[in-house]
Amino acid sequence: MTMFKRIIRIALYTLLVLVAAVVGALVVLTKTERGRANLAGIISTVASTDDRKVTVSGIDGIWSGALTVDHVVLEDRQGAWLVARKVAVDWSPLALLSKNFSAGRIAADRIELARLPVAGTQPSQSGATTLPVSLDITQIDLPEIALGQALAGSGIAELAARGSFKADAAPLALETSLNITRRDGRQGKVDANIHFAPADNKLNLDLKASEPAGGIIANLLNLPDAPSVNIVVTGTGPVANWSGIGTFVVDGQIVAQLTGRHQLTDKGNYVEAKGDGDFQRFLPDNLKSLFAGRTSFDLAGTAIVTGGVEVERANIDSDAVHGTAAGIIDPNGASDLSVELAAKGPPIVLSLGAAAQPVTVAITGATARAFGGGKAPIVDIGASLVSVVAGGTRVDDLVAEIHSDGFDIQDRSGPV
Numbered sequence: 001m002t003m004f005k006r007i008i009r010i011a012l013y014t015l016l017v018l019v020a021a022v023v024g025a026l027v028v029l030t031k032t033e034r035g036r037a038n039l040a041g042i043i044s045t046v047a048s049t050d051d052r053k054v055t056v057s058g059i060d061g062i063w064s065g066a067l068t069v070d071h072v073v074l075e076d077r078q079g080a081w082l083v084a085r086k087v088a089v090d091w092s093p094l095a096l097l098s099k100n101f102s103a104g105r106i107a108a109d110r111i112e113l114a115r116l117p118v119a120g121t122q123p124s125q126s127g128a129t130t131l132p133v134s135l136d137i138t139q140i141d142l143p144e145i146a147l148g149q150a151l152a153g154s155g156i157a158e159l160a161a162r163g164s165f166k167a168d169a170a171p172l173a174l175e176t177s178l179n180i181t182r183r184d185g186r187q188g189k190v191d192a193n194i195h196f197a198p199a200d201n202k203l204n205l206d207l208k209a210s211e212p213a214g215g216i217i218a219n220l221l222n223l224p225d226a227p228s229v230n231i232v233v234t235g236t237g238p239v240a241n242w243s244g245i246g247t248f249v250v251d252g253q254i255v256a257q258l259t260g261r262h263q264l265t266d267k268g269n270y271v272e273a274k275g276d277g278d279f280q281r282f283l284p285d286n287l288k289s290l291f292a293g294r295t296s297f298d299l300a301g302t303a304i305v306t307g308g309v310e311v312e313r314a315n316i317d318s319d320a321v322h323g324t325a326a327g328i329i330d331p332n333g334a335s336d337l338s339v340e341l342a343a344k345g346p347p348i349v350l351s352l353g354a355a356a357q358p359v360t361v362a363i364t365g366a367t368a369r370a371f372g373g374g375k376a377p378i379v380d381i382g383a384s385l386v387s388v389v390a391g392g393t394r395v396d397d398l399v400a401e402i403h404s405d406g407f408d409i410q411d412r413s414g415p416v
Contacts, residue, residue, distance in 0.1 A: 040056045040057055040058070040059045043056045043059075044056045051076060051077060052074070052075070052076060052117075053073075053074075053075040053076075054072070054073070054074060054075075055071075055072070055073040055075070056069060056071075056072050057069070057070050057071055057072075058070020058071065062093065063093055065090060065091060065092060065093065066088070066089075066090055067088070067089040067090075067091060068086070068087065068088050068089075069084075069086075069087040069089075070085075070086065070087075071083060071084060071085050071086070071087075072084040072087060074117070076117045076118050077118060078118055080114065081113070081114050081115050081116070081117050082111070082112065082113050082114070082117075083111070083112040084108045084110075084111050084112075085108060085109050085110045085111075085112075086108060086109035086110070087106075087107070087108045088105070088106070088107045088108070089103055089105075089106050090103060090104040090105040090106075091103040091104070096133065099132070099133045099134060099169065100133060100134045100135075100136065101133050101134070101135050101136070102136045103136070103137045103138065104138050104139065105137075105138065105139040105140075105141060106137055106139070106140050106141070107139075107140075107141040107142065107143075108142055109143070109144065110144040110145075110146065111142055111144065111145045111146070112146045112148075113145065113146065113147050113148065113151065114148035114150065114151075115148055115150040115151060116150075116151070132169070133169060134167060134168045134169045134170075135165060135166065135167045136166050137164060137165045137166070138164055139162070139164060140161065140162060140163045140164060140165060140178075141162055142160065142161040142162070143160050143183075144158065144160065144183070145158070145159040145160065145161060146158055146159075147159065147216065151216060151219070151220065152216055152219065153214065153215075153216065153218070153219030153226060154214070156184075157182070157184060157186075157216055158182065158183045158184035159180055159181065159182060159183060160180070160181050160183045161178065161179065161180045162178075162179050163176065163177050163178035163179055164176065164177050171197075171198065171199035172198060172199070173196065173197040173198070173199065173200070174194065174195070174196040174197075175194070175195045175196075175197075176192070176193070176194050177192070177193050178190070178191070178192045178193075179191055179192075186212070186215075187210075187211065187212050188210065188211035188212065188215050188216065188217075189209070189210060190207075190208070190209040191206075191207070191208045191209075192206070192207045192208075193205075193206040193207075194206075194207075198239055201238040201239050201240055202238060202239065203235065203236075203237065203238075203239045203242050204235070204236050205233060205234060205235040205236070205244060206233075206234050207231065207232070207233040207234070208231070208232050209229070209230070209231040210228075210229065210230045210231070211228065211229050212228045213225075213226055213227050213228045213251075214226045215228070215229060217229045217231070218250075221282060222282075223250065223281060223282075224281065227250050227251035228250070228251055228252065229248075229249070229250055230247075230248075230249040230250075231246070231247070231248055231249075232246065232247045233245075233246040233247075234246075235260075239262070239264070240262075240263065240264035241262075241263050241264070242261065242262045242263075243259070243260065243261045243262075244259070244260050244261075245257075245258065245259050245260075246258040246259075246260075248277065250281075254277075255277050255278045255281070256275065256276070256277025256278065256279060257275065257276055257277060258273065258274070258275040258277075259273070259274050259275070260272065260273045260274075261273075265302065267302050267304050267305065267310070268302050268303050268304040268305045269302065269303045270300075270301070270302045271299075271300070271301060271302070271303070272299065272300045273297070273298075273299045273300075274296075274297065274298050274299070275296065275297050276294070276295070276296040276297075277294070277295065278293075278294060278295070279291050279295050280292055280293070280295070280318075285351070286350060286351045286352065287350075289320060289348055289349050289350060290318065290320060290321055290348060290350075291318045291320070291321075292318055292319045292320040293318055293319030293320070294318070294319065295316065295317065295318040295319075296316070296317050296318075297314075297315065297316045297317075298313060298314075298315045298316075299313070299314050299315075300312040300313050300314075301313075301314070304328075304330065306330055306332045306333055307330070307331055307332050308328060308329050308330030308331060308332065308333065308335070309328070309329050309330075310327075310328040310330075311325055311326050311327055311328065311329075311337065312326070313325075313326060314326065319344065319345075320343065320344060320345070320348055321341060321342065321343055321344060321348055322341075322342050322344055323339070323340065323341045323342075324339070324340050325337065325338065325339040325340075326338060327370075329370060329377075329409065331374065331375035331409065331410065332375075333373070334372070334373050335370055335371060335372060335373070335377040336369075336370070336371040337369065337370045337371075338367070338368070338369045339367065339368040339369070340365075340366075340367050341365060341366045341367075342364070342365040343363065343364045343365060347362035347363055347364050347386040347387075348362070348363050348364075349361070349362050350363065353390075357390075357391065358390075359388065359389070359390040360387075360388070360389040360390070361385055361387070361388050361389075362385065362386040362387045362388075363383055363384065363385050363386065364384045364385075364386060365383070365384045366381070366382065366383040366384070367380075367381070367382045367383075368380070368381045368382075370407070370409070372406075375408060375409060375410060376406035376407055376408045376409070377406070377407065377409070378403075378404065378405055378406065378407075379402075379403070379404040379407040380401075380402070380403050381400075381401070381402040381403075382399070382400065382401050382402075383399075383400045384398075384399055385397075385398040385399070385400060402416060403416070404416050
């Protein structure tokens with residue numbers, strides 16, 4: 001018994017020493033100027049990767065509830081792309097003990113966004129996305145946001161953003177309000193309100209964005225001559241029976257109108273989408289020929305609970321092509337999906353491959369079918385080609401057929 005008491009006493013003394021050491025480390029790292037500089041260095045190192053460098057400088061007021069940071073710099077392999085200056089956070093540090101980040105206000109004197117970050121070389125982590133903590137930010141105040149020419153289109157664009165953000169980790173829920181306006185004498189604004197609460201069967205969406213000619217949105221969408229843009233997206237209702245509509249107006253004319261519906265059924269998530277518009281201007285050059293003129297589409301299908309997709313209908317029509325698809329793809333069951341594509345008039349000309357060594361094909365029609373059990377069904381593909389041009393060589397009037405006795409759809413591999 002004496003030995004047991006002795007062990008307990010030693011353990012308690014050891015615990016007290018550890019607690020004192022932790023408290024001492026926190027005091028050194030947060031209460032002294034040198035300590036705060038070391039803490040900023042630790043945060044910068046932990047947040048950085050081979051593809052991303054984060055620099056945090058000038059931390060103060062950590063435990064006072066009025067945290068300030070002199071500046072934060074984000075860099076990728078091409079250099080700095082974002083700088084936040086004079087960041088202030090009015091928050092409750094103790095709320096983190098209950099896995100909540102609560103802030104009455106987050107502000108920055110100035111945000112400088114030169115461009116969007118480049119993609120990293122490291123593979124992204126797969127799996128479900130979860131929040132480590134719940135977030136509740138009552139006020140977001142960013143009075144000066146400077147966008148570089150890569151985003152603004154010409155010169156520097158000055159914006160201001162205000163809003164709020166709340167996200168619950170469990171059960172997952174999201175509610176946000178955001179207002180963005182130009183502050184450089186030009187017109188343009190974005191208003192967004194989103195409330196997504198799956199546990200309460202609720203999804204409300206209200207997005208409005210407008211800019212005159214030469215605006216940021218037109219530049220980001222690569223619209224020729226940067227015309228005026230007006231976007232309205234609204235949707236409301238329970239998640240189990242939700243519907244929404246979107247309208248895209250360019251230079252005063254409606255160029256695209258979309259409607260969508262989602263229903264929760266015994267099979268899974270049923271989705272229906274219809275649209276009509278001039279989509280050609282928004283697509284890469286190698287796909288523009290498929291969507292020449294006015295294009296309409298009508299899609300309906302179910303993401304089934306077993307992990308597959310059942311296509312009730314998929315119809316697309318443009319001035320150049322008519323396409324259909326119907327059937328089911330189920331890696332855990334039986335699959336039978338058919339796809340057909342046919343030119344309405346002259347052959348469809350597509351440019352494939354790299355720009356330095358393009359392969360140009362002129363096609364009048366193509367078919368594809370995947371059928372059989374398991375995740376590697378039998379696949380048959382056929383195409384009627386008027387011509388194929390590659391590297392100065394031209395071949396005319398080809399009929400191409402590809403057959404696989406077991407093509408793994410998920411890994412995109414199999415015998416041919």
